[in-house]
Amino acid sequence: MWHLCNTSEEVVADEAMLDVGLHERRRARRMRDPQYRAAYERAAREVAQTDAVIRELDALRVDLGMSKAELARRVNRNASSVRRLFTASQVRPELPLVVALADALGAEVRVVRRPA
Numbered sequence: 321m322w323h324l325c326n327t328s329e330e331v332v333a334d335e336a337m338l339d340v341g342l343h344e345r346r347r348a349r350r351m352r353d354p355q356y357r358a359a360y361e362r363a364a365r366e367v368a369q370t371d372a373v374i375r376e377l378d379a380l381r382v383d384l385g386m387s388k389a390e391l392a393r394r395v396n397r398n399a400s401s402v403r404r405l406f407t408a409s410q411v412r413p414e415l416p417l418v419v420a421l422a423d424a425l426g427a428e429v430r431v432v433r434r435p436a
Contacts, residue, residue: 370412373429374411377418377422378406380425380427381406381425388402388406391421391424394424395420395424397420405417
């Protein structure tokens with residue numbers, strides 16, 4: 321059972337809340353499976369690379385002094401969707417959108433081979 325108490329400063333929870341150690345123990349157990357580990361590491365790389373591209377695009381936008389709304393207009397997208405792209409914790413944008421954003425910012429997307 322979960323017990324939450326909302327104070328004016330913070331949400332306080334007692335020890336009956338979710339055992340985060342349970343998640344870590346379960347993940348550690350599953351990571352011993354080579355197929356699971358490979359899929360997990362591949363997904364982690366995909367997320368990290370996507371985040372890096374989005375951060376680079378946002379940094380370029382800021383350097384150019386362009387608002388998110390203006391960038392959205394330039395790529396013919398809804399301003400809220402572009403705002404969400406740059407502020408959400410996990411995004412999975414489609415490649416054509418990434419290319420359009422880069423183009424609107426005077427940049428291009430390139431694939432670079434990882435060092436062996």
